Amino acid sequence: MNKIVFGVDIGGTTVKLGVFTADGTLMEKWEIPTRKEEKGRFILADVAESILTKIKELGYNKEDVIGVGVGAPGPVNTSGTITKAVNLGWSRMSIVETLSPLVGLPVKAGNDANVAALGEMWKGGGRGFSSMVAVTLGTGVGGGVIVEGKLVAGFEGAGGEIGHIHVEDDEQDYCGCGCQGCLEQYASATGIVRLAKMRLARNEKESVLRHGEISARSIWDAVKAGDAVAIEVAEKFGDYLGKGLSTIAAVVKPEAFVIGGGVSKAGEIIFEYVRPYFDKYAFAGSDEVTFALAQLGNDAGIYGAAKLVIEE
Amino acid sequence: MNKIVFGVDIGGTTVKLGVFTADGTLMEKWEIPTRKEEKGRFILADVAESILTKIKELGYNKEDVIGVGVGAPGPVNTSGTITKAVNLGWSRMSIVETLSPLVGLPVKAGNDANVAALGEMWKGGGRGFSSMVAVTLGTGVGGGVIVEGKLVAGFEGAGGEIGHIHVEDDEQDYCGCGCQGCLEQYASATGIVRLAKMRLARNEKESVLRHGEISARSIWDAVKAGDAVAIEVAEKFGDYLGKGLSTIAAVVKPEAFVIGGGVSKAGEIIFEYVRPYFDKYAFAGSDEVTFALAQLGNDAGIYGAAKLVIEE
Numbered sequence: 001m002n003k004i005v006f007g008v009d010i011g012g013t014t015v016k017l018g019v020f021t022a023d024g025t026l027m028e029k030w031e032i033p034t035r036k037e038e039k040g041r042f043i044l045a046d047v048a049e050s051i052l053t054k055i056k057e058l059g060y061n062k063e064d065v066i067g068v069g070v071g072a073p074g075p076v077n078t079s080g081t082i083t084k085a086v087n088l089g090w091s092r093m094s095i096v097e098t099l100s101p102l103v104g105l106p107v108k109a110g111n112d113a114n115v116a117a118l119g120e121m122w123k124g125g126g127r128g129f130s131s132m133v134a135v136t137l138g139t140g141v142g143g144g145v146i147v148e149g150k151l152v153a154g155f156e157g158a159g160g161e162i163g164h165i166h167v168e169d170d171e172q173d174y175c176g177c178g179c180q181g182c183l184e185q186y187a188s189a190t191g192i193v194r195l196a197k198m199r200l201a202r203n204e205k206e207s208v209l210r211h212g213e214i215s216a217r218s219i220w221d222a223v224k225a226g227d228a229v230a231i232e233v234a235e236k237f238g239d240y241l242g243k244g245l246s247t248i249a250a251v252v253k254p255e256a257f258v259i260g261g262g263v264s265k266a267g268e269i270i271f272e273y274v275r276p277y278f279d280k281y282a283f284a285g286s287d288e289v290t291f292a293l294a295q296l297g298n299d300a301g302i303y304g305a306a307k308l309v310i311e312e
Numbered sequence: 313m314n315k316i317v318f319g320v321d322i323g324g325t326t327v328k329l330g331v332f333t334a335d336g337t338l339m340e341k342w343e344i345p346t347r348k349e350e351k352g353r354f355i356l357a358d359v360a361e362s363i364l365t366k367i368k369e370l371g372y373n374k375e376d377v378i379g380v381g382v383g384a385p386g387p388v389n390t391s392g393t394i395t396k397a398v399n400l401g402w403s404r405m406s407i408v409e410t411l412s413p414l415v416g417l418p419v420k421a422g423n424d425a426n427v428a429a430l431g432e433m434w435k436g437g438g439r440g441f442s443s444m445v446a447v448t449l450g451t452g453v454g455g456g457v458i459v460e461g462k463l464v465a466g467f468e469g470a471g472g473e474i475g476h477i478h479v480e481d482d483e484q485d486y487c488g489c490g491c492q493g494c495l496e497q498y499a500s501a502t503g504i505v506r507l508a509k510m511r512l513a514r515n516e517k518e519s520v521l522r523h524g525e526i527s528a529r530s531i532w533d534a535v536k537a538g539d540a541v542a543i544e545v546a547e548k549f550g551d552y553l554g555k556g557l558s559t560i561a562a563v564v565k566p567e568a569f570v571i572g573g574g575v576s577k578a579g580e581i582i583f584e585y586v587r588p589y590f591d592k593y594a595f596a597g598s599d600e601v602t603f604a605l606a607q608l609g610n611d612a613g614i615y616g617a618a619k620l621v622i623e624e
Contacts (some may be wrong), residue, residue: 078460086513100460131467145563148390148463154565155443156600164595165562166555169481177595243478251457251476251563253466288468 005066006051006105007307008036009301011113012073013280018302019054022066024123028054029302037126038091038157048102067106069305070095071115075157080109083156099225108308110312114151114160116293117144117258119304125258133248133257135162135217137241137263140176141184141191144304145252149311151224151250166243176294178219184239187229189216189262190200196233205229220266234273241279249282249289260294316370317378318363319431321424322346324385324399327359327551327616329365330614332623334378336435340366341614351401360414379418381617382407383427386552387469392421392622395468408540419490420620424613427458429570431616436608437570444568447474447559449528449553449575452488453496453503456616457564461623465566475500498552501528501574508545517541531580535585546585554589561594561601572606580605 002021009016018029019052021279032050035042051068072095074085078198082095095109110118117126117134127134130149136142141163152159152176163184175182185191196214200207207220207229222230245257264270271291280284296303316334321328324553330341347354363380367373384407386397392408407421411502415559422430429446432438440444442461448454458465464547468621475496476489483493489605496505519541520534534542557569576582583603591598608615 147459152459152464152564155567156565158565158595159563161562161565161595164558166593179595181593182595247477247559248563249470250473251560252464252473253468253470253473255467277372281468281478281491281493283473283491283494 002040003064004060005068005306006054006068007022007302007304008047008051008068008070008216009115009304010043010047010070010072010088011112012036015043016298016302017047017050019304020303024303024306024310026299026303027058027168029299036087036089039091040085040142043088044099045102048099051103051105055103058284062104063085066221067108067309068103069101069115069308070099070107070109071112071301071305072109073112076109076153077291078153078158080107082109091307092291094203097264106309110134110151111144111157111160112152113142114144114153114298115308117146117160117259117304118151118307119296120258120260120302121149121304122144123303123311124300125260125292126256128257129254131252131254131291133162133245133252134258134260135245136261136294137187137259138261139189141188145254149250151221160245162248164166165247167240167243177190183244187237187244187263189278192216192219192233192237192263195236196230199233199236203229217265222270224269231249232263236268238270238273239277242274242279243276243281245278246283246286248282249278249286254289256290256292258292260297260300264293289290293298315376315378315561316372316574317367317618318380319614319616319618320359320363320380321617322355322359322400322425323386325350327355328614329359329609330611330618331370332615332618334446336615336618336622338611338615339370339615341611346400348401351403352397353572355400356407356411359412363415363417363592374416378417379414379420379621381427381620382409382411382419383424383617384421385424388421388423388426388465389469390465393469394421401458418621422463422465422620423469423472425454425455426456426465427616427620428608428612429458429472429610429616430463430619431460431614432570432572432606433458434616434619436612437572437604437606438568441566441568441602443564443566444570445557445566446570446572446608447546447557447566449499449571450573451501453500455491457560458528459564459565464561472618474556474560477559479552479555480540490576491535495556497504499549499575504531504545504549504575506526507548508542511541511545511548515541517538518523528575529577535580536581546582548555550582550585554586557586557590557594558595558596558598561598566601567583568604569604570604570606572609572612576605
């Protein structure tokens with residue numbers, strides 16, 4: 001019987017689970033609710049129970065299971081300790097030492113955005129690259145830095161916080177992190193909407209964006225339709241994101257950026273606005289860097305979590 | 313007989329060589345001229361000859377030598393191929409495959425600034441840290457990124473180019489790299505002098521800097537003496553450097569920054585001007601990051617080159 005591996009992605013509302021073959025074929029995926037009561041003390045026990053049930057259900061034994069990988073929403077260091085996870089009610093805790101005895105299997109853990117990056121490298125938009133940076137443009141801007149096939153967790157798990165790269169000196173509003181001028185303030189779903197509202201307030205130009213709700217989607221639809229104001233917004237978005245990514249390139253020089261999250265759903269058109277600014281700000285050799293779209297969507301986390309276990 | 317290892321740091325004028333015990337004690341160091349004629353084709357042969365002579369001179373055999381590590385002034389990928397080294401006349405070449413047969417020993421190679429970072433981690437200001445970023449404020453601004461004890465060479469050896477992090481949108485002058493607003497334009501030896509000249513031109517305030525030559529050293533001496541204009545320059549320098557380092561922290565979150573090069577010779581006083589800006593721009597947890605001074609000076613390269621071989 002071939003070996004299998006579990007990937008677990010713990011979110012604030014649901015826990016996503018997947019069972020994979022050792023070569024990364026997703027056999028089955030499912031979800032369980034995230035029980036946040038009593039500071040989230042039941043979450044890992046629920047995960048363990050769900051995995052043990054699934055092993056039986058599939059007719060496997062524990063000996064057939066390589067291990068369990070976990071992505072969690074907070075900084076996770078290389079030994080699998082999470083510093084805190086506000087969304088789950090967790091304070092500092094070793095995910096590895098807590099879950100491993102419950103499930104009776106080897107466990108690895110990482111930050112959810114970092115782990116999703118690993119998933120994209122393994123089976124998504126980053127296939128074929130050994131050094132890449134995944135950028136998720138969602139509610140916030142998250143990321144994962146992979147160097148020679150390994151995640152850069154950073155000291156106490158705080159690497160890959162690329163949404164908090166400083167890109168604007170003249171910002172008056174504050175980012176959720178307490179700083180001013182973070183990439184997240186311009187390139188997240190709320191960030192690009194904010195850019196659009198600022199642009200609309202600043203001039204009187206007619207735009208489809210003046211009618212109906214403004215969202216990342218409506219902005220990119222308007223860009224595709226040739227709306228002049230929307231194109232200005234896309235340029236500004238591209239300027240900030242290109243600047244942020246150029247900085248990442250100066251530090252670790254990845255082979256590829258793999259861009260995902262809701263804001264990237266518009267597709268490759270976003271690169272038309274990001275790439276020229278990246279080239280403008282980046283050190284020599286920037287043209288060697290590939291831009292690609294993420295491909296795994298919400299499954300990136302379970303793929304990457306499984307990969308965490310396999311790579312050891 | 314204990315094993316020994318050689319560290320070689322190839323510069324544009326001289327090649328520095330050192331022979332170390334396996335635990336990193338420098339037994340002897342010396343220099344040979346860098347023969348740049350005929351596109352630098354004699355350089356590695358000269359290195360090989362010098363090493364073979366030294367082995368004999370010390371009464372060792374080749375079997376006693378672990379290997380030879382080399383730092384070179386250009387991008388070097390993980391397999392030891394340098395893309396080019398303008399200062400030496402070299403175009404793309406495998407340092408490993410060229411030098412190893414000449415010397416009959418295992419060879420490893422890396423970029424000189426990256427390798428110097430490894431030296432500082434091993435035996436200098438970065439001792440005790442496994443993830444650190446070395447920042448060299450010299451003629452330019454160079455650096456090396458170390459994650460969990462390993463150098464991040466970057467794609468085609470272009471990682472750690474931290475002098476080219478974009479930190480100023482309103483720059484009119486160009487950096488040597490062709491971009492505008494690179495960290496190097498403000499935090500290198502010429503950069504801080506440029507900041508001082510701009511500041512002096514902009515107002516009429518009396519300053520010791522108006523009399524005599526302006527250098528990194530004279531600026532920091534004036535800061536220490538309480539000169540108001542010099543202090544403004546130090547603040548501006550600290551703002552740019554703090555901003556650049558905050559960006560690095562967002563990407564890889566090192567445990568420590570180890571600062572070296574001529575501009576840092578003023579000592580820990582520079583941290584009084586950098587740290588507050590780093591904290592201003594950096595994501596939560598910035599206070600966990602240690603700032604330390606580099607300790608090995610020009611020997612960092614030979615130490616780190618030797619370490620390249622030992623770590624394998």
